[in-house]
Amino acid sequence: xxxxxxxxxxxxxxxxxxxxxxxxxxxxxxxxxxxxxxxxxxxxxxxxxxxxxxxxxxxxxxxxxxxxxxxxxxxxxxxxxxxxxxxxxxxxxxxxxxxxxxxxxxxxxxxxxxxxxxxxxxxxxxxxxxxxxxxxxxxxxxxxxxxxxxxxxxxxxxxxxxxxxxxxxxxxxxxxxxxxxxxxxxxxxxxxxxxxxxxxxxxxxxxxxxxxxxxxxxxxxxxxxxxxxxxxxxxxxxxxxxxxxxxxxxxxxxxxxxxxxxxxxxxxxxxxxxxxxxxxxxxxxxxxxxxxxxxxxxxxxxxxxxxxxxxxxxxxxxxxxxxxxxxxxxxxxxxxxxxxxxxxxxxxxxxxxxxxxxxxxxxxxxxxxxxxxxxxxxxxxxxxxxxxxxxxxxxxxxxxxxxxxxxxxxxxxxxxxxxxxxxxxxxxxxxxxxxxxxxxxxxxxxxxxxxxxxxxxxxxxxxxxxxxxxxxxxxxxxxxxxxxxxxxxxxxxxxxxxxxxxxxxxxxxxxxxxxxxxxxxxxxxxxxxxxxxxxxxxxxxxxxxxxxxxxxxxxxxxxxxxxxxxxxxxxxxxxxxxxxxxxxxxxxxxxxxxxxxxxxxxxxxxxxxxxxxxxxxxxxxxxxxxxxxxxxxxxxxxxxxxxxxxxxxxxxxxxxxxxxxxxxxxxxxxxxxxxxxxxxxxxxxxxxxxxxxxxxxxxxxxxxxxxxxxxxxxxxxxxxxxxxxxxxxxxxxxxxxxxxxxxxxxxxxxxxxxxxxxxxxxxxxxxxxxxxxxxxxxxxxxxxxxxxxxxxxxxxxxxxxxxxxxxxxxxxxxxxxxxxxxxxxxx
Numbered sequence: 001x002x003x004x005x006x007x008x009x010x011x012x013x014x015x016x017x018x019x020x021x022x023x024x025x026x027x028x029x030x031x032x033x034x035x036x037x038x039x040x041x042x043x044x045x046x047x048x049x050x051x052x053x054x055x056x057x058x059x060x061x062x063x064x065x066x067x068x069x070x071x072x073x074x075x076x077x078x079x080x081x082x083x084x085x086x087x088x089x090x091x092x093x094x095x096x097x098x099x100x101x102x103x104x105x106x107x108x109x110x111x112x113x114x115x116x117x118x119x120x121x122x123x124x125x126x127x128x129x130x131x132x133x134x135x136x137x138x139x140x141x142x143x144x145x146x147x148x149x150x151x152x153x154x155x156x157x158x159x160x161x162x163x164x165x166x167x168x169x170x171x172x173x174x175x176x177x178x179x180x181x182x183x184x185x186x187x188x189x190x191x192x193x194x195x196x197x198x199x200x201x202x203x204x205x206x207x208x209x210x211x212x213x214x215x216x217x218x219x220x221x222x223x224x225x226x227x228x229x230x231x232x233x234x235x236x237x238x239x240x241x242x243x244x245x246x247x248x249x250x251x252x253x254x255x256x257x258x259x260x261x262x263x264x265x266x267x268x269x270x271x272x273x274x275x276x277x278x279x280x281x282x283x284x285x286x287x288x289x290x291x292x293x294x295x296x297x298x299x300x301x302x303x304x305x306x307x308x309x310x311x312x313x314x315x316x317x318x319x320x321x322x323x324x325x326x327x328x329x330x331x332x333x334x335x336x337x338x339x340x341x342x343x344x345x346x347x348x349x350x351x352x353x354x355x356x357x358x359x360x361x362x363x364x365x366x367x368x369x370x371x372x373x374x375x376x377x378x379x380x381x382x383x384x385x386x387x388x389x390x391x392x393x394x395x396x397x398x399x400x401x402x403x404x405x406x407x408x409x410x411x412x413x414x415x416x417x418x419x420x421x422x423x424x425x426x427x428x429x430x431x432x433x434x435x436x437x438x439x440x441x442x443x444x445x446x447x448x449x450x451x452x453x454x455x456x457x458x459x460x461x462x463x464x465x466x467x468x469x470x471x472x473x474x475x476x477x478x479x480x481x482x483x484x485x486x487x488x489x490x491x492x493x494x495x496x497x498x499x500x501x502x503x504x505x506x507x508x509x510x511x512x513x514x515x516x517x518x519x520x521x522x523x524x525x526x527x528x529x530x531x532x533x534x535x536x537x538x539x540x541x542x543x544x545x546x547x548x549x550x551x552x553x554x555x556x557x558x559x560x561x562x563x564x565x566x567x568x569x570x571x572x573x574x575x576x577x578x579x580x581x582x583x584x585x586x587x588x589x590x591x592x593x594x595x596x597x598x599x600x601x602x603x604x605x606x607x608x609x610x611x612x613x614x615x616x617x618x619x620x621x622x623x624x625x626x627x628x629x630x631x632x633x634x635x636x637x638x639x640x641x642x643x644x645x646x647x648x649x650x651x652x653x654x655x656x657x658x659x660x661x662x663x664x665x666x667x668x669x670x671x672x673x674x675x676x677x678x679x680x681x682x683x684x685x686x687x688x689x690x691x692x693x694x695x696x697x698x699x700x701x702x703x704x705x706x707x708x709x710x711x712x713x714x715x716x717x718x719x720x721x722x723x724x725x726x727x728x729x730x731x732x733x734x735x736x737x738x739x740x741x742x743x744x745x746x747x748x749x750x751x752x753x754x755x756x757x758x759x760x761x762x763x764x765x766x767x768x769x770x771x772x773x774x775x776x777x778x779x780x781x782x783x784x785x786x787x788x789x790x791x792x793x794x795x796x797x798x799x800x801x802x803x804x805x806x807x808x809x810x811x812x813x814x815x816x817x818x819x820x821x822x823x824x825x826x827x
Contacts, residue, residue: 040081040084040105040106040109040323041078041079041080041081041082041109042078042079042082042089042108042109042110043076043079043109043110044076044077044110044111044112044113045071045075045076045077045113046058046060046071046077046091046093046112046114047112047113047115048114048117049115049117050116050117054071054074054075055071055093055115056071056072056073056771057070057071058070058071058075058077058091058092058093058115059092060077060079060089060090060091061089061090061091061247062082062087062088062090063090063128063132063133064087064088064394064401064441065082065083065087065326065394066247066248066326066328066394067079067081067248067250067251067321068248073771079250079251081251081281081321082105082323083105083323083324083396084105084106085105085106085396085398085399085401086102086103086105086106086399086443086444087102087103087105088100088102088132088133089101089102089103089111093115094727095117095118095677096115096116096118098135099115100133100134102444118615118617127139127143127222128222128242131449131451131483131485131494132441134492137556137558137564137613137615138492138556138558138564139556139566140492140494140554140555140566140567141224141225141228141568141570142168142225142566142568142609142611142626142668143222143223143224143225144166144168144222145222145223146162146163146166146220146221146223148218148219148220151215151220151221152764152776152820153762153764153778153780154762154780155261155780155782155816155818156215157176157177157179157293158176158178158179158210158211158215159211159213159214159215159218159243160179160180160181160211161173161179162215163221163223163241164179166223166684167624167668167669167670167684167685168183168184168225168624168666168668168686168688169181169182169183169223169686170182170183170185170686170709170793171793172187172207172704172795173791173794173795173796173812174207174208174210174338174341174795175296175307175309175338175339175341175796176266176293176296176307176309177210177293177311177336177338177339178208178209178210178309178338179210180209180210180211181193181241182238182704182793183223183225183238183241184225184226184238184239184626184664184688185664185702185704185706186237186238186239186664187238187704188204188205188577189204189235190235190236190237190574190603191235191239191240191241192228192232192235192236192239192240192241193211193213193240193241193243194232194240194242195213195243195245196330196332196407197390197405197407198388198405198407198437199232199435200212200409201409201411201431201433201457201459202384202386202409202413202431203411203429203431205577206413206579207795208340208795209413210336210384212334212336212384212386212411213243213334214272214313214315214332214334216259216272216274216289217245217274217287217289217332218243219244219245219246219247220244221241221242221243222240222241222242222244223239223240223241224239224242225238225239225624225626226238226239226570226572226609226626227550227552227570227571227605227607228240228572229498229500229550229571229572229573230481230497230498230550230551231481231483232455233455233477234477234546234573234602235574235577236572237573237630245285245317245330246276246285248283248285248319248321249276249277249283250278251278251279251280251281251321252279253278253826254275254276254277254279254826255275255276255277255824255826256273256274256275256276256824256825257273257274257822257823257825258272258823258825259272259821260272260820260821261818261819261820261821262818262819263817263818264817264818265296265297265813265814265815265816265817266293266294266297266307266308266813267292267293268291268292268293268818269291269292270290270292272287272289272290273287273289274286274288276317281320282320283317283328284317285315285316285317286317287313287314287315288313288314289313290311290312291309291310291311291312292309292310293308293309293375294308294373294374294375295307295308295339295371295373295374296308296813296814296816297372297813297814298786298811298812298814299786300788300805300811301352301811302351302372303352303367303369303371303372303373304796304810305353305354305367305371305372306339306340306341306342306354306378306380306381307341308339308374308375308377309336309338309339310337310375311334311337312335312336313334313335314332314333315332316330317329317330317331319392323396324395325393325394325396325401326393326394327391327392327393328391328392329389329390330388330389330392331388331389332387332388332390333385333386333387333388334384334385334386334388335383335385335386336384337377337382337383337384338381338384339378339380339381340381340382340415341810342380342800343796344364344800345801345803346366347804348804349366349804350803350804352366353365353366353367354366354367354371354378355378355379355380355419356419357419357420362419379419379422380415380416380417381416382413382414382415382416383412383414383415383416384411384412384413384414385410385411386410386412387409387411388407388408388410389408390405390406390407390435391404391405391407392404393405398443399443399444400442401441402438402439402440402441403437403438403440403441403453404437405435405436405437405438405455406434406436406437407434408434409431409433410430410431410432411429411431411433412428413427413428413429413430413431414427414428414465415427415428415465424466425464425465426465427465427467427468427469428464428465429461429462429463429465429469429470430461430462430463430464431459431460431462432459432460432461435455435457436454436456436457437454438453439452439453439454440452440453447487448484448485448486449484449485450482450483450484451482451484451496452480452481452482452483453480453481454478454479454480455478455479455481456478456479456500457475458474458476459473459474460473460474460475461473461578467585467586468509469583469584469585469586469594470509470578470579470582470583470584470585471506471507471509471539471578472507473504473505473506473582475503475504475505476502477503477575478500478501479499479500479501480498480499481496482496482498483495490557490558491555491557491558492555492556492557493553493555494553494554495553496551497550497551498549498550499550500546500547500549500550500575501545501547502545502546502547502575503543503544504543504546504575504581506542506543506544506578506581506582507541508539508540508541509539509582509584510539539582539584539598544581544598546575546576546602548573548602548604549571550570550571550572550573551571552568552570553568553570554567554569554570555567555568562616563612563613563614564612564614565610565611565612566609566610566611566613566624567608567611568608568609569607569608570606570607571605572604572605572607573602573603573604573605574604575603576601576602576603576634578596579594579596579657580597581596581598581600581657582596582598583595583657584596585650586649586650586651592655593648593649593650593653593654593655594655594656594657595639596656596657597656597658597659600632600634600659601632601659602632603631603633603634603659604630605628605629605630605631607627607628608626609625609626610624610625610626618675619671619672619673620672620674621669621670621671622668622670623667623669624668624669625666625667626664626665626666626667627663627665628663628665629662629664630661630662630663630664631661632660633660633662633692633702634657634659635657635658635702635703636655636656637655637656637658637703637746637747637749638653638655638746638748638749639655640747646747660693660694660695661692661694662690662691662692662702663690663691663693664688664691664702666688666689667686667687668684668685668687670682670683670684671683677717678716678718678720679714679715679716680713680714680716680717681713681714681715682712682713682714682715683712683713684709684710684711685708685710686706686708688705688706688708689705689742690702690705690742697745699744699746701743702744703743703750704793705740705742705792706792706793707738707739707755707792708737709735709737710734710735710736710738711735711736712733712734713731713732713733714731714733715729715730715731716729716730716731717729718730719765722768723768724768725765725766725768726765726767726768727764728764728765729762729763729764729765730761730762730763731761731762731763732761733760733761734757734758734759735757736755736756736758737755737789737791737792738755739752739753739754739755740752740753740792741753751797751798751808753790753791753792756787756789757787758782758787758789759783759784759785759787760780760781760782760783760784761781761784762778762780762781763779764778764779765777772826774823774824775822775823775824776820776821777819777820777821777822778818778819778820778821779817779818779819779820780817780818780819781815781817782813782815782816782817782818783813783814783815784815785815786814786815787814788811789811790809790810790812791812794809794812796809796810
């Protein structure tokens with residue numbers, strides 16, 4: 001019966017693919033007919049409402065068509081080769097209110113705009129909403145937006161590190177090279193990461209598995225907080241992080257840029273080059289990035305041995321933008337080689353130990369500062385490759401449109417442990433993922449917008465290493481959704497429903513065991529009563545099916561020109577991942593033995609979000625509150641033997657996945673005070689309270705709950721419209737993480753983290769010649785006081801104890817200066 005069922009499932013996949021291909025072929029005919037229809041143009045002038053002066057450099061963009069233009073020195077713009085449809089236009093310019101409105105290209109070919117000056121920035125941002133583009137203040141779900149300029153103005157070691165200062169966003173870190181996103185206290189497979197239009201699938205279940213995305217290829221970031229299963233299916237229970245690439249250039253443009261960066265603490269060297277263009281609707285964008293970093297250092301640990309990493313990425317886009325829509329093909333290659341920090345130290349000196357060859361056999365020696373400053377890789381380390389190909393098309397069909405996204409991803413994750421044979425990998429996970437997304441946007445009917453579609457993925461995994469943590473498996477999921485929205489003057493309503501089905505077929509799995517005679521991780525004392533390892537068990541093959549219903553209903557109301565309010569009610573769904581269900585092995589990267597639980601049920605949640613916002617020439621801000629109830633919340637906890645000691649399996653402390661019901665409360669506050677146009681005092685506060693219901697104090701709080709966080713930045717714009725220097729600013733700020741004592745203390749799983757505050761500063765400017773920016777320079781200083789601290793979500797907090805100082809674990813990065821130089825070129 002199982003074989004017949006799998007055969008039926010495979011047939012379903014084939015039928016789905018055939019249906020998609022038929023749709024695409026039929027659309028090609030429609031596209032050809034549309035291409036022969038009359039082309040439309042849109043042009044006009046954009047001026048400052050206050051003095052009527054023409055504004056140069058204003059961005060006019062049609063997001064649904066991926067077409068746009070930039071005003072010239074006379075404030076004039078023109079966009080050619082447009083279809084005869086109703087669509088959304090957005091007009092944005094620094095220091096002015098953004099305009100978003102619907103335009104009917106069938107009857108309009110000229111439109112002028114007068115832009116109002118505005119110091120407020122929080123709500124003048126356009127984001128992707130359920131049925132199209134919208135201003136943040138008219139989107140029911142709480143959203144944060146990070147612009148390209150903001151990404152450039154800070155030093156970070158990876159893309160999650162770059163957005164971790166946003167309200168409600170944190171990161172689980174394993175040194176400087178590996179960060180996992182956390183939204184409102186939820187991480188791992190509860191956060192969906194979207195890049196190039198598809199959900200990034202990089203075996204994100206692992207503690208030390210980062211996000212395989214080139215930070216330099218990211219133009220902006222949208223962070224949706226709260227269940228977002230309507231558009232993205234299972235796993236979007238905490239929210240979605242949407243990394244957006246550079247928009248297509250206006251027709252007739254060719255540009256290139258070179259970026260280089262250096263950071264002092266870990267010697268990080270980074271450079272990236274790219275070129276993009278648009279000629280007659282043929283568009284392209286190509287980028288190459290390279291990055292190296294040696295071990296970072298701090299006041300207590302010195303150089304943290306093996307915390308360096310290397311990163312390389314290549315990406316390219318080729319496509320067409322015509323009056324019938326667009327079709328783009330994106331190819332990505334990403335490789336990262338991070339060291340695995342075990343934290344083992346010499347008992348007499350307290351310095352880190354590194355693997356070495358002694359008398360022809362493996363041993364350890366004391367790591368030196370020379371090792372810490374070395375860019376070469378030491379064992380143990382990971383080698384991660386991520387390949388991706390995505391076809392993204394949007395075809396105009398009358399007043400509606402059909403969007404198709406087809407993607408293929410391959411993730412290869414290898415771990416190397418043997419100093420004698422660095423070419424032999426211990427663990428090797430290979431994951432193949434096929435993503436599909438087909439959705440139709442209906443023509444507006446009396447102001448109502450409707451979107452319906454189907455999306456999902458097919459996965460197949462392989463084990464190629466001699467050690468095994470997970471069984472091989474196949475997964476297929478599919479979700480059908482329908483979404484609607486309507487504006488009634490100051491009131492906006494949106495919502496929808498989705499049904500998901502996920503099928504998993506897992507092979508029988510017998511874990512590999514280590515040979516302790518050749519140097520395992522046996523950390524118990526000889527002669528103890530608990531010095532015998534627990535024997536790993538064999539997991540039989542099994543098949544599981546998970547079904548889930550998701551939904552949301554949201555409202556925004558513009559109380560006045562300055563005040564608005566939001567309310568969103570949502571129901572989320574998440575199926576257990578393969579690690580939670582079927583892991584059974586020693587995980588060197590996580591330094592523990594992991595056991596899955598094949599009896600776990602799917603998580604489901606109910607969440608309410610309430611928000612209030614205000615914007616004026618002097619102050620702007622937003623308060624977002626949420627309450628979340630999660631049934632069958634899955635987490636891992638340490639196991640003990642019958643004597644109350646750590647249970648050891650294959651020489652490792654043993655953890656198993658369990659579930660319970662959870663309640664999460666919290667919110668974010670953002671306030672930007674600007675008493676004068678050039679001065680900004682920006683503040684944000686984030687708080688999360690995560691509780692497991694009906695539990696004693698030691699297991700009451702959910703593990704990996706971020707500490708309350710307060711961030712304050714004082715920024716002054718020295719020069720705004722200079723002829724030689726432009727957009728010149730200086731900023732100083734404090735990041736304060738409060739004490740986190742609401743921990744999962746049972747079995748010493750977590751320990752209390754004291755409060756700490758970091759002092760940061762930055763400076764930046766554009767160099768201008770004859771009205772054109774020829775270079776941009778950014779200088780940053782993080783942790784100016786060289787504070788020694790441990791973030792509560794740092795996994796290195798629980799590595800080996802320094803017997804000399806008595807301090808447990810490894811501390812975060814110390815003082816770090818960074819400098820970036822961006823040189824744009826145009827042809």
